[in-house]
Amino acid sequence: MTEEKKLLIDHLKxxxxxxxxxxxxxxxxxxxxxxxxxxxxxxxxEGTEYIFCLTHGGTWPMEISAQKAGIPRxxxxxxxxxxxxxxxxxxxxxxxxxxxVGPATCITNAASGVIQCNASGAPMVVxxxxxxxxxxxxxxxxxxxxxxxxxxxxxxxTMFLPELKKAFRAAVTHPTGPxxxxxxxxxxxxxxxxRMHLEALYKPGYWAPDIQATQADPALVxxxxxxxxxxxxxxxIVGHALHQDNAQEELREFAHLLGIPCHARRIARGAISEYxxxxxYGRARGQVxxxxxxxxxxxxxVGSLEGMGQAPFWGANCRYIQAQSCREMVNLSLxxxxxxxxxxxxxxxxxxxxxxxxxxxxxxxxxxKWRQFIVDAKADYEKQTIARTEKMKGKLPLHPDLVxxxxxxxxxxxxHDDYIPIIDGxxxxxxxxxxxxxxxxxxxxDAAETIGIGHGMGMALAAGxxxxxxxxxxxxxxxxxxxxxxxxxxxxxxxxIPAVFFHENNDQMVCGGWDLLLPxxxxxxxxxxxxxxxxxxxxxYDRMFAEFGCHTEFVERDDQIKSALKRACDFALRxxxxxxxxxxxxxxxxQEVWFMMTSMFSRYVKWDQLPEKGKLAILExxxxxxxxxxxxxxxxxxxxxxxxxxxxA
Numbered sequence: 287m288t289e290e291k292k293l294l295i296d297h298l299k300x301x302x303x304x305x306x307x308x309x310x311x312x313x314x315x316x317x318x319x320x321x322x323x324x325x326x327x328x329x330x331x332e333g334t335e336y337i338f339c340l341t342h343g344g345t346w347p348m349e350i351s352a353q354k355a356g357i358p359r360x361x362x363x364x365x366x367x368x369x370x371x372x373x374x375x376x377x378x379x380x381x382x383x384x385x386x387v388g389p390a391t392c393i394t395n396a397a398s399g400v401i402q403c404n405a406s407g408a409p410m411v412v413x414x415x416x417x418x419x420x421x422x423x424x425x426x427x428x429x430x431x432x433x434x435x436x437x438x439x440x441x442x443x444t445m446f447l448p449e450l451k452k453a454f455r456a457a458v459t460h461p462t463g464p465x466x467x468x469x470x471x472x473x474x475x476x477x478x479x480x481r482m483h484l485e486a487l488y489k490p491g492y493w494a495p496d497i498q499a500t501q502a503d504p505a506l507v508x509x510x511x512x513x514x515x516x517x518x519x520x521x522x523i524v525g526h527a528l529h530q531d532n533a534q535e536e537l538r539e540f541a542h543l544l545g546i547p548c549h550a551r552r553i554a555r556g557a558i559s560e561y562x563x564x565x566x567y568g569r570a571r572g573q574v575x576x577x578x579x580x581x582x583x584x585x586x587x588v589g590s591l592e593g594m595g596q597a598p599f600w601g602a603n604c605r606y607i608q609a610q611s612c613r614e615m616v617n618l619s620l621x622x623x624x625x626x627x628x629x630x631x632x633x634x635x636x637x638x639x640x641x642x643x644x645x646x647x648x649x650x651x652x653x654x655k656w657r658q659f660i661v662d663a664k665a666d667y668e669k670q671t672i673a674r675t676e677k678m679k680g681k682l683p684l685h686p687d688l689v690x691x692x693x694x695x696x697x698x699x700x701x702h703d704d705y706i707p708i709i710d711g712x713x714x715x716x717x718x719x720x721x722x723x724x725x726x727x728x729x730x731x732d733a734a735e736t737i738g739i740g741h742g743m744g745m746a747l748a749a750g751x752x753x754x755x756x757x758x759x760x761x762x763x764x765x766x767x768x769x770x771x772x773x774x775x776x777x778x779x780x781x782x783i784p785a786v787f788f789h790e791n792n793d794q795m796v797c798g799g800w801d802l803l804l805p806x807x808x809x810x811x812x813x814x815x816x817x818x819x820x821x822x823x824x825x826x827y828d829r830m831f832a833e834f835g836c837h838t839e840f841v842e843r844d845d846q847i848k849s850a851l852k853r854a855c856d857f858a859l860r861x862x863x864x865x866x867x868x869x870x871x872x873x874x875x876x877q878e879v880w881f882m883m884t885s886m887f888s889r890y891v892k893w894d895q896l897p898e899k900g901k902l903a904i905l906e907x908x909x910x911x912x913x914x915x916x917x918x919x920x921x922x923x924x925x926x927x928x929x930x931x932x933x934x935a
Contacts, residue, residue, distance in 0.1 A: 318480060322477060338371040363777055369396045402734050407587060416470030446471075448488040513607070514580055519578050521574055525550075529553045530585075546582075549567070549574065553730065567723070607626065687875075690722075700855065706731065713764060740766070743772065751783075765789075768789055776834045803887045804818075831864075831866040
């Protein structure tokens with residue numbers, strides 16, 4: 287009698303059907319392929335035009351594979367320039383900038399640009415060469431945690447492609463930001479495997495870069511709009527997510543349909559032209575935001591540069607609609623009546639259609655006086671700043687306020703403001719950002735909330751490539767920015783970037799604060815050059831950068847600024863090479879942040895230990911806000927209140 291076989295496996299189940307039921311793998315799927323070759327093909331499929339990298343043995347598998355796939359590699363002098371470039375690319379194009387980073391100190395060098403990119407909300411993919419042996423003494427994942435949107439470590443080749451593909455999607459999904467993929471499988475391990483294994487969890491040609499444009503609930507949109515229309519003094523403020531969602535035209539249509547004043551922040555500056563009467567631009571933005579009674583906050587992550595939603599920038603009696611691209615961007619300190627979540631472009635279209643359905647055909651009449659108030663406020667601030675800078679003309683040393691005005695005027699007169707300004711200077715930034723005018727979104731590049739230094743050179747590389755080297759790029763530099771990243775001006779020269787690097791040299795890293803507050807207490811050597819925040823005086827950096835093939839200029843007087851800029855821009859655009867302008871500026875002038883920072887120094891120095899020029903500056907320039915008086919040292923408080931009392935008497 288034949289013994290009946292036991293049923294050990296159910297071959298009728300879909301996953302356990304016999305080989306005969308399945309089609310055999312094709313010859314293509316059985317071919318041996320390199321995982322980095324497939325990764326390079328994926329990166330190209332994503333539309334990547336350039337990668338940014340400083341070479342290292344650990345980067346070669348990915349770096350060289352990308353080059354073999356036809357993607358140019360911009361080779362920088364410092365890894366931070368690569369990630370700063372990736373940040374700028376992501377901001378300007380709304381597509382991920384791609385950087386490749388080696389292990390060890392390469393990671394920490396690259397971290398500066400990753401942190402800034404995270405703060406700016408720009409999409410970037412960092413492909414990081416990891417190490418599992420411990421020989422470098424670093425854990426890449428631990429370093430990146432907290433400074434990027436997400437980080438994943440891939441320990442074996444078959445997971446590299448799916449994780450890399452997900453990184454490209456995650457970078458452009460709100461909240462947008464940098465995503466890090468670490469390939470930590472040993473480089474000595476086999477990376478050439480059958481295609482069917484490497485593509486088991488990823489299929490090339492699918493998952494296109496398009497992001498679904500979700501809408502908000504139409505009923506909530508109408509409710510929010512009706513509420514906004516009840517305002518007497520409405521305002522609108524927008525941020526980077528509006529730019530990421532390509533919503534400039536919808537913003538302009540909506541603002542003009544309602545006649546609602548609008549202020550655009552960060553990379554969204556210019557989404558409504560800063561020449562437009564409805565743009566609550568420059569120094570007038572404070573008056574508008576403080577006096578508004580209802581405000582639409584759209585696509586703006588309210589952070590430290592917006593006072594975290596607190597007074598005095600935000601009105602104490604104002605209430606808000608927050609229309610954000612994701613819930614992570616909703617600010618909890620604003621008195622918010624309505625919250626809408628969706629694609630910014632789609633929501634603006636919903637607002638426009640809803641307004642038309644409600645019978646709105648043009649600017650709301652009752653807001654006419656409010657609109658005129660804003661026009662008048664802008665004109666008044668401009669009149670004041672023009673008058674004060676007129677008095678500075680012909681005087682030495684050059685005041686940064688006059689330098690900022692003349693530089694901005696040059697780009698208005700010569701290029702109708704169609705250029706890329708990159709702001710990488712402490713005091714210099716304070717006296718430029720309210721002079722230059724943005725006319726479209728994606729134009730102005732800065733340090734974001736991290737307020738770092740040295741990003742100007744890397745960002746210039748990306749800006750030149752994004753604009754196909756056809757627009758002037760103006761990089762405003764301070765001593766700190768130039769010192770941190772200046773060597774990548776050589777990279778800009780190699781890559782034929784038409785950038786004008788404009789260095790405002792005040793011989794120090796943190797402008798004139800040390801002289802005013804610390805010379806009598808923070809002087810262990812007695813040598814100011816060693817104890818203060820100074821650099822060697824009057825360095826002619828223009829002579830140094832001439833060696834890089836830059837056109838150079840040295841400016842000593844205000845009447846030389848525009849002509850120097852003219853020669854520099856003409857050269858940069860004609861020769862497709864950078865130019866460098868050295869400008870000596872007044873070392874005593876303070877960045878605006880000193881208005882809040884000065885009171886902190888009462889922890890370190892008593893009033894009678896301050897130099898006379900410091901006491902005078904505090905009393906005559908109001909460097910200690912009245913709200914800070916309870917927190918300062920009693921000797922400071924007594925002196926400040928005593929001086930006020932004496933003045934009143």
